[in-house]
Amino acid sequence: ALAAALGRLPYTVPADFGRIERTLIELSERHAQDAGAVRDPPLLGIARGFESLFRRLMRQQKSAELGPTGDAVAYLKQVAGDRPRRLALAALVAVARVDAATAKQALAHTDAQVRRLAMVAAGSADQPIARAERLALASAGLNDRDPHVRYEAAVAYGRLLPEASCSPVFRALDDLDDHVALAAIDLLGAGCPERARAASELEVIAGGLSPGRTGDWHRATHALVALARVDPASGSRLLPRFSRSAIWQVRMYAARAAGALKDEAALERLAIDEHDNVRDAAVRALNAVSGHKADRLYVAALRSRDLQLVITAAEALAGTPQPSAAVPALLDALQRVTAERKDTSRDTRLALLERLQELGSREHVAALQPYLSDFDPRIAARAAEILSKWTGTPQAPATTRLELLPAPSVDELGSLPRRARLVMRGGGTLELALFPEEAPVTVARVVRLARAGYYHGLTFHRVVPNFVIQGGSRGANEYVGDARYLRDEVGRLTHARGTVGISTRGRDTGDAQLFINLADNPRLDHQYTVFAEVTRGLDVLVRILEGDVIERMEIW
Numbered sequence: 001a002l003a004a005a006l007g008r009l010p011y012t013v014p015a016d017f018g019r020i021e022r023t024l025i026e027l028s029e030r031h032a033q034d035a036g037a038v039r040d041p042p043l044l045g046i047a048r049g050f051e052s053l054f055r056r057l058m059r060q061q062k063s064a065e066l067g068p069t070g071d072a073v074a075y076l077k078q079v080a081g082d083r084p085r086r087l088a089l090a091a092l093v094a095v096a097r098v099d100a101a102t103a104k105q106a107l108a109h110t111d112a113q114v115r116r117l118a119m120v121a122a123g124s125a126d127q128p129i130a131r132a133e134r135l136a137l138a139s140a141g142l143n144d145r146d147p148h149v150r151y152e153a154a155v156a157y158g159r160l161l162p163e164a165s166c167s168p169v170f171r172a173l174d175d176l177d178d179h180v181a182l183a184a185i186d187l188l189g190a191g192c193p194e195r196a197r198a199a200s201e202l203e204v205i206a207g208g209l210s211p212g213r214t215g216d217w218h219r220a221t222h223a224l225v226a227l228a229r230v231d232p233a234s235g236s237r238l239l240p241r242f243s244r245s246a247i248w249q250v251r252m253y254a255a256r257a258a259g260a261l262k263d264e265a266a267l268e269r270l271a272i273d274e275h276d277n278v279r280d281a282a283v284r285a286l287n288a289v290s291g292h293k294a295d296r297l298y299v300a301a302l303r304s305r306d307l308q309l310v311i312t313a314a315e316a317l318a319g320t321p322q323p324s325a326a327v328p329a330l331l332d333a334l335q336r337v338t339a340e341r342k343d344t345s346r347d348t349r350l351a352l353l354e355r356l357q358e359l360g361s362r363e364h365v366a367a368l369q370p371y372l373s374d375f376d377p378r379i380a381a382r383a384a385e386i387l388s389k390w391t392g393t394p395q396a397p398a399t400t401r402l403e404l405l406p407a408p409s410v411d412e413l414g415s416l417p418r419r420a421r422l423v424m425r426g427g428g429t430l431e432l433a434l435f436p437e438e439a440p441v442t443v444a445r446v447v448r449l450a451r452a453g454y455y456h457g458l459t460f461h462r463v464v465p466n467f468v469i470q471g472g473s474r475g476a477n478e479y480v481g482d483a484r485y486l487r488d489e490v491g492r493l494t495h496a497r498g499t500v501g502i503s504t505r506g507r508d509t510g511d512a513q514l515f516i517n518l519a520d521n522p523r524l525d526h527q528y529t530v531f532a533e534v535t536r537g538l539d540v541l542v543r544i545l546e547g548d549v550i551e552r553m554e555i556w
């Protein structure tokens with residue numbers, strides 16, 4: 001625990017960093033002596049301390065003086081083959097000290113997560129690995145038996161295109177793991193030099209879209225977006241089929257493809273789609289393709305109840321030549337969203353205020369005045385800044401503290417359950433162990449919501465292989481969760497593979513959206529609450545795709 005804490009300390013001068021580094025090595029030596037062994041396995045906490053320290057180093061690095069010593073690097077390379085090997089290797093990756101020999105050793109390891117980190121190193125041009133060796137490592141990784149390794153190898157190989165051959169990418173199109181195949185499809189649209197063959201393969205995959213089936217659209221939609229970049233004529237020919245799909249996710253990808261094709265007519269149709277996430281994708285693309293020619297659609301999008309779409313529309317109106325049309329719509333949206341009194345509307349309202357500051361003027365002072373006493377102190381402070389600028393007179397916010405939900409009662413905390421189950425539509429179950437001692441307030445909220453049916457029928461809308469899956473949003477996007485904020489409960493629990501956390505957009509801003517770690521993610525430690533862990537169903541977890549539905553969440 002001491003070593004892990006030392007690795008998280010801030011430092012401002014090289015001497016501080018060096019002292020912490022030496023102390024971690026001394027702790028490991030002391031442990032070996034106390035254990036009475038010549039070479040005792042190093043403590044996991046020491047590896048964790050180095051991983052935290054080196055990751056902080058890369059964030060704070062301001063001069064060439066700051067960097068790991070040779071002793072620390074040598075120590076971690078030794079540890080990389082021992083018990084805390086994942087953290088040791090992650091620390092070396094963070095400071096770009098993985099050489100070819102270390103990567104090859106890691107790729108031969110029995111632990112798939114160690115081999116995955118070898119592929120992360122192979123994909124980084126910052127590591128001291130020659131390009132030819134990186135290519136050989138990535139090629140070997142594409143043949144690994146574990147899909148996590150193959151996926152990371154595909155990512156690494158893609159960073160070596162277009163100079164490298166596309167043959168391994170074409171082979172990966174038939175991978176039995178969907179995530180690996182999707183990565184290969186994306187690569188064909190992002191740098192494969194064999195454009196004719198890439199276009200042919202992508203057209204076949206995109207042409208296989210089944211109009212009446214809801215579970216097999218992923219490869220076809222990714223192929224359409226890639227095809228739009230490689231062969232615009234073929235992409236344009238297939239686009240209408242996707243734009244008319246009954247599955248909203250397919251139409252959302254159609255909007256992305258239309259953006260790549262710069263098809264303004266298709267984007268304008270999709271910008272008035274019945275589903276807000278389709279409209280969001282279309283507005284984003286229109287902003288890049290049409291600019292302010294489509295301002296009327298951005299103004300119309302401000303009337304949506306979807307918080308993400310309102311943010312996108314407000315951002316698209318930046319620099320509009322028609323502020324007289326935009327400002328009333330921005331003020332109306334701000335008033336409507338505020339009236340819902342949702343803590344979790346903060347980001348949306350800040351985006352609206354930012355655009356009002358740019359486009360508004362002194363004549364709008366009266367409309368903004370009520371927000372000085374807003375229930376959210378961040379909103380009140382932002383309104384004060386804008387009003388001070390407009391009036392030339394300093395304005396002070398009247399709200400300084402957010403009203404939090406009351407803590408659970410003693411009786412509720414004392415009877416919190418310890419088990420939950422996520423039942424997926426179409427089959428598959430994730431069984432969870434809850435952690436009421438480590439995160440009592442979070443567990444109490446999630447249990448209360450689950451028993452009320454909140455999670456029933458919601459989706460995992462965000463799937464990032466080898467990182468996390470995220471779900472529990474009524475809008476199937478980042479900004480539409482439960483209305484009230486959750487406090488963070490960060491402690492010594494680490495974000496290991498299979499642990500379950502709460503998504504946030506800043507300190508104490510959880511909205512009850514869940515994320516599940518698909519790999520060890522120590523960089524999330526002490527920033528996001530861990531409140532549960534998958535105890536059964538990891539095989540189900542790795543098969544979850546974007547849009548998969550949570551049939552229900554059970555508590556017992």
